[in-house]
Amino acid sequence: MASENFVQPTIPRFDGHYDHWGMLMENFLKSKEYWQVVSDGVPELTAAMTDVQKTEIKGIKLKDLKAKNYLFQAIDRSILETILCKDTSKQIWDSMKKKYEGSAKARRQQLQTLRTEFENLKMKSEY
Secondary structure, X not given: OOXXXXXXXXXXXXXXXXXXXXHHHHHHHHHOOOHHHHHHOOOOOOOOOOHHHXXXXXXXXXXXXXXXXXXXXXXXXXXXXXXXXXXXXXXXXXXXXXXXXXXXXXXXXXXXXXXXXXXXXXXXXXX
16 A cells, blocks of 8 residues: 655745735635634624534634634744734734735835836936
8 A cells, every 4th residue: 555645735934925925825724724714703602692503603713723823823923913913813814914915015006106217217318
């Protein structure tokens, strides 16, 4: 019987490029079946819930803890310390998105503006 080698996928490390990391991390969490808890969040337990519903929410909370664990491993401590709310994987994800996605878009816009200015200067110097 041939032995099968299973390669455990590595957790994508955040390197400052949110767009790329976000896509890799989302795919990673989907492959682990934790993405839904990151995207939807964790519902609150209420007294009016049935035992079945409470058990289901406890399962969702466990998935959230596992997703948080992956996010903690993917993000450097210094970056995690700048994110104020860390109660759920959704809060971590949303904080990262707010902090880094916007700055990446701003950098791209600034780079485009600089390219346009450079092209204008280049055209002026040719005349």
